Amino acid sequence: MPPADIDxxxxxxxxxxxxxxxxxRAAERLQLSESAMSRTLARxxxxxxxxLLVRAGRAMVPTPHALALRERVRELAQEARAVLQPxxxxxxxxxxxxxxxxxxxxxxxxxxxPRLVARTAQxxxxxxxxxxxxxxxxxxPLREGLIDLDIGVLGESGPEVRVQALYRDRFxxxxxxxxxxxxxxxxxxxxxxxxxxxVTSRRGRLRGPVDExxxxxxxxxxxxxxxxxxxxxxxxxxxTDLVALVPASFFERELAQGPLRAIELPVxxxxxxxxxxxxxxxxxxxxxxxxxxLLLEVCRAAAD
Numbered sequence: 001m002p003p004a005d006i007d008x009x010x011x012x013x014x015x016x017x018x019x020x021x022x023x024x025r026a027a028e029r030l031q032l033s034e035s036a037m038s039r040t041l042a043r044x045x046x047x048x049x050x051x052l053l054v055r056a057g058r059a060m061v062p063t064p065h066a067l068a069l070r071e072r073v074r075e076l077a078q079e080a081r082a083v084l085q086p087x088x089x090x091x092x093x094x095x096x097x098x099x100x101x102x103x104x105x106x107x108x109x110x111x112x113x114p115r116l117v118a119r120t121a122q123x124x125x126x127x128x129x130x131x132x133x134x135x136x137x138x139x140x141p142l143r144e145g146l147i148d149l150d151i152g153v154l155g156e157s158g159p160e161v162r163v164q165a166l167y168r169d170r171f172x173x174x175x176x177x178x179x180x181x182x183x184x185x186x187x188x189x190x191x192x193x194x195x196x197x198x199v200t201s202r203r204g205r206l207r208g209p210v211d212e213x214x215x216x217x218x219x220x221x222x223x224x225x226x227x228x229x230x231x232x233x234x235x236x237x238x239x240t241d242l243v244a245l246v247p248a249s250f251f252e253r254e255l256a257q258g259p260l261r262a263i264e265l266p267v268x269x270x271x272x273x274x275x276x277x278x279x280x281x282x283x284x285x286x287x288x289x290x291x292x293x294l295l296l297e298v299c300r301a302a303a304d
Contacts, residue, residue: 008080010047013040015077017053018070021060091286098287099128103141104151105202107230107250108274115298123294127287135202142279148288149295150277162278164292166299167249169272171209174237174244174251177259181243189266193219198242199226200233208245213267234260247272274299 016026017037027037045051050065062070109131120127132141134152139161141147154163173181173192181187181195193214199206199221206223214220227233230246237244238260251262276295282288 007043010040010044011073011077011080013037014044014052014069015073017041017044018062018066018073021053021062023053023060093124093287093290095126096124096287097126099130100148100288100291101130101132101146102149102151103132103134103147105134107247108151110231111249111253112295112298112302115302116295119294119298120291124290127291139277142277145279148278148282149291151295152274153272154275154277160280162280162283163275164277164296166274166276166296167302169247169249169274171245171265171269171272172248172251172262173265174234174246174260174262176238176241177261179241179243179261181263182261187263187266189214189217189219192243192266193221195222196224196240196242197221198233198236198240198244199223200228200230200244200246201226202228209269209272210245210265210267213265213269217267 013026013030016029017023017040020026020029023037023041024034027034030037032040041053048065048069051063052066053060053062113129113131117129120129132147134150137152139150142150142161151166175181181191184191199208201208204226206226211221224242225236227236230244230250233244233246234251236242245265246262248262251260276292278288278292
């Protein structure tokens with residue numbers, strides 16, 4: 001039989017015949033009739049140029065060539081079944097060996113990485129979580145497979161990127177104990193805007209989510225300093241009369257580090273939705289799906 005005409009279905013039949021050593025038992029294993037199995041054995045003999053199984057009394061015994069092939073055929077048949085079974089079949093989390101790269105900002109890592117790492121070690125001890133910095137919202141690392149998950153506020157992600165909300169947050173004003181804004185039960189937008197402000201921006205931008213709401217009232221903040229992280233903004237607010245704008249969840253985690261108070265903003269701002277984003281090629285990957293579900297559980301448990 002020319003190589004191009006080889007029927008790969010014969011591989012499973014050969015494995016059954018060499019494992020069972022019987023046409024009848026091989027037929028039962030493959031749910032075929034004995035006559036169909038006998039015809040398959042004839043085709044195998046033609047393909048290999050060897051009798052494979054020969055009569056010895058009332059039984060059949062393998063030839064030396066069949067004995068030499070038996071283990072190799074078994075491995076090939078198992079590998080073929082593994083390749084052609086549905087994605088995720090046989091997936092075992094405890095034995096998973098894989099590194100996942102997650103892109104997130106420092107605030108998210110500080111808040112959720114400890115719990116995520118602990119849960120991962122408990123469920124999949126062979127998994128490594130690698131957190132990468134998030135300098136921008138560029139979707140290219142997802143498209144090129146450089147990262148497995150992108151975590152943050154949804155940006156220009158592209159139509160193909162999958163998005164799932166993890167939790168919602170809001171901005172608050174953070175000031176030191178004894179700050180003048182704390183003297184009033186309800187302070188005005190004018191008083192808030194007139195204060196000096198510390199702004200958080202990785203790109204050095206002076207405007208934030210509260211500025212549009214102030215601008216609608218003809219007001220503008222007086223920005224005194226721009227820093228790249230919320231932690232730095234809180235440190236400055238704790239030591240000065242500047243007002244920091246930070247997510248409420250981040251402030252609550254950092255509250256024990258200094259004499260700070262959080263107060264609600266005098267103007268409405270859009271809620272912050274933190275999401276996880278991934279490329280659709282990973283949708284049905286069982287390990288990636290497990291990580292997404294675990295991250296969602298960790299974030300929502302912390303938000304409750």
